[in-house]
Amino acid sequence: MKIFFTAEYSELELKPLYELGEVKLDGWAIGLPKMPEAELMEKTKDADILITSYDDITRNVIENAKQLKLIACTRATPVNIDIEAAREKGIPVIYTPGRNSDTTAEFTIGLMLSIARKIPMAYKALKDGKFTGADEVEKVTKEGLKVDMIWDMDENSPYMIFKGTQLKGKTLGIIGYGSIGQRVGKIARAFGMGLLIYDPFQSEIDIEEIGVEKAELLEDVMKKADFITCHMKVTPDTKGIISAKMIGLMKPTAYFINSSRGAILDEPALIEALRHKRIAGAAFDVYAKEPIAANHPYLTELDNVVVTPHIAGATDDVLVNHTRQIVSELKRFINGEKLLYEYR
Structure with a gap:
């Protein structure tokens, strides 16, 4: 051979x-x-x-x-x-x-944590020299008090600027509950999240348990979930499935995550939602066109987005x-x- x-x-x-x-x-x-x-x-x-x-x-x-x-x-x-x-x-x-289901699922949770807690934004601020102090300056602890390592406390402090939301107690909407979607759900459950699943090819019996519910309509996930993550192949049925109408149903406090394929999303509609703060934020590893353009709004304009260069499966x-x-x-x-x- x-x-x-x-x-x-x-x-x-x-x-x-x-x-x-x-x-x-x-x-x-x-x-x-x-x-x-x-x-x-x-x-x-x-x-x-x-x-x-x-x-x-x-x-x-x-x-x-x-x-x-x-x-x-x-x-x-x-x-x-x-x-x-x-x-x-x-x-x-x-x-x-x-082959990459575990790797991609872990990365998806990483994107969720990154946008929910604004981790990349805080990292970049420090790398840019913001919120840092002079090496020679030493804080003096007042008599009778213990050393307090808190940074400056005012409206411009990192504690306020990068204040986020925790995953525990939130509802994660998973659109597409195949190999990757199921693994994402398993990790999310360990964080204490409830799951709302949309997948027409999975039955209630195979999905539902305490804390996990199947949604009959995609609209239900878009309306109810605090975080929404997509794990679908591109087919005639899934292309553009996250439409402007669906995005318009999201809570203003909700986050959208996509590490599957850019074609499932109406990208201009989501950009508008982010631009006008109609949703809390989004995190992406995939885009309508790849590589992402240097002048894309995710890179040049929006401060409520986390982006990575299609590396969810790279381990x-x-x-x-x-x-x-x-x-x-x-x-x-x-x-x-x-x-x-x-x-x-």
Whole structure:
């Protein structure tokens, strides 16, 4: 078996792959950028198995690889694979669902804490030299009192400017209760949050318990939740699902979090809500266009937003997970066993 491999990977977990065939590492696997189509076609023309993370596996690539028997994508959704072309050739496509679910769930909670407690804003203020004191100045404690480490107390003190809200006792609305959404909910419950779930594909029996409720309508989540987080794939049904109408239902004290996909949101409508303080704040890891534009209002104007550059799934643990999934799936494929991660 000739295995052409351009995916990011865990070196330790990849070792068993070398027992399955002749492995050729190239592209992203050795630190190079995405491979142009013509180069990929040339290098995969004799491959039996193609494993990638980000390279575009087009119809041309698939049809040119006459020996190709399997395509593997180390992502939760193989958007860079022409699935229809592979099906026409009878070539299974495998992927790695759940590989970054824990990582993304933890990051989502991090975004919630960051915007609720204004942590990045406070950090930036200190890095910019605000609220700091002179090194030589020493506070004197009055006789009879104990040392008090509080900073200045007035309307301009960091205690007042960065005053936020706690998570305990609040309601978290989770839109999309799949692998990531469920993990977010589990962590949030440990903080003492109640959950209000919107997911038409999950039944009440599978969701509801003390402190966890299923909402029949998306509007109910938008109206009632103190924090709203989205965990959906982009489909015709979910594109723009968080519309201007839905945003208009949110509490003025509510926060919106998105670490799934920018396309599920009416971004201009949310910008207007933030601009006019119709909601308390928002935190994003994904955007309508990526990379985010340098002149985007999130960066240049709004002070009630936390933004990160689409890194929710970026941990070394994810590489371990998807490498292990792919290698075990290849073993099943070679042994003629049922595949667990075939994309349908």
